[in-house]
Amino acid sequence: MKTKERIVLVSLELFNRYGEPNVTTLQIADELDISPGNLYYHYKNKTEILNELFNRYEGQIMHLLDVPDIEISLEDHWLFLHLIFECISEYQFLYKDLVNILQRYEKIRTKFKKILQKKIEASHKICSSLRSQSILIATDDELDSLCQNIVLTATYWSSFDIIRNGSGEHQIDLARGIHQVMSLVAPFLREEERQDLLTMSREYLS
Amino acid sequence: MKTKERIVLVSLELFNRYGEPNVTTLQIADELDISPGNLYYHYKNKTEILNELFNRYEGQIMHLLDVPDIEISLEDHWLFLHLIFECISEYQFLYKDLVNILQRYEKIRTKFKKILQKKIEASHKICSSLRSQSILIATDDELDSLCQNIVLTATYWSSFDIIRNGSGEHQIDLARGIHQVMSLVAPFLREEERQDLLTMSREYLS
C-alpha cells in the first residue's frame, strides 16, 4: 500500500483511539515506522490529514443520507440506523472532540452543520413515510421533536457510551445505540408495530 | 475580590468561551491583568484551576440531584430540569470537551461517571413518582429507556445547540433544551397532562 494511504489509515486509528488533539504528527510517523519528514512530504500539515479524513467521512455519510423516495418499513429504518451508526463509529474521533474540532476548523464546521441538517431531513423523510403508512402516529410538532431527538441521540451516542463504559480500547456498543434511538420512535408506533419492535430489540440485544 | 477567586471566575469564563484545551495560563493572566508568575503563585498549575472548577460544579449538581422523596408534579419536573440545565450551562466548558477532559484527567472522569449515574437515578425517581401518580404510563423497560434518553439529551443539548446555532459568543437556548427533554416524556403522559405540557411548552418557548 502506498505510504500516503497508510498515513490516512493510521491517523484515523490513532485519532479514534486517543482523540485528534492528543495525537502528534510524530506519533503518527512512529506508528508507521517512517520519519516525520516523510510524513510531511505526503501531507503538508496535520490539518491536511484531518481534511482528508473528514472528506471521506462526509462522502460516506452523505451517501447514506440519500434516502430514496419509497415506502420505508421499520426494518429499513433499523438497517438505516445501523449503517449510520457504523459510519459514525468508524470516524468516532470527530464526535469525541466535536465542539473542539469544529471550533478550530471553520470549513469542517460548515460542512458538519450541513450533514446535521441532512440527517434531520433524512430522519424526517423516514418518519413521514412511516406516518403516511399509518405505522407511526404523530402530529407535525411531535414529528419535528422526534426527528431532532433521533439525530441528537445518534450523534452523541458514541460519546455517551464511551463515558459510561469506556476504558482504553472501548468498542462502541452500536446495538444499544440503535435500541436507544428506536425507543424514541416506539411510543409513536401503532400497537402492532410496537410489539414487532420490541421483539426485534430483544433479539438484537442478546 | 481576592486574586485567587478572580482567577477561578475568569478561567471559567474563558474555558466556557474558547474551550478548556484552547485557553492558556498566559491568556488567563492577561485577562486579569496580572503576571503569569502571580497566577502560578495562587495555583501551582492549570490542572489545579480545572479541579477547583470541577469541584464547584460537582457540588452544585450533586446538590440539585438530591431529589426529595415526595410526590413530584410535572411543574416540579420542569423546574428541576431548568435548574439542571442552568448548572450545565454555567459549566458548559466541561461538556464542550467532555471526552477529551475525561480522557486526560482520571479523577474527574471517575467523579463525572458518578454524576451521570446519579442523574439517571434522579430521573428515575422523578419518572417513577409521576408513574405512581398515574400521570405517566410506561412499562419498566420503557421507563429505563426514557430515563437514559432524558439524561443523554440533557447532557448533550448544549453541544448540540452550539453546533447548530453557535457562532462565537453563543448563549445556549436552555428553553429549547428543556422543551426537547419534555418532548421525550410527553408520549408517556396521560392525555390530560400531555395537553398541559403542550400549553406550558408553547408559553415557555415564546
Next chain:
DNA sequence: GTCTATATCGGGATAGAC
C-alpha cells in the same frame, strides 16, 4: 502578593542530503 525574566519542553514544520 506581585512582578520580570527565564528555563524547559514538546509539537509543528522545513532544509537538504541520499
Next chain:
DNA sequence: GTCTATCCCGATATAGAC
C-alpha cells in the same frame, strides 16, 4: 520517496527581585 537534523514557536512552569 525517504531520511536526519534542525528550527521555530507557544505553552507550562520556576527563580528570584520587589
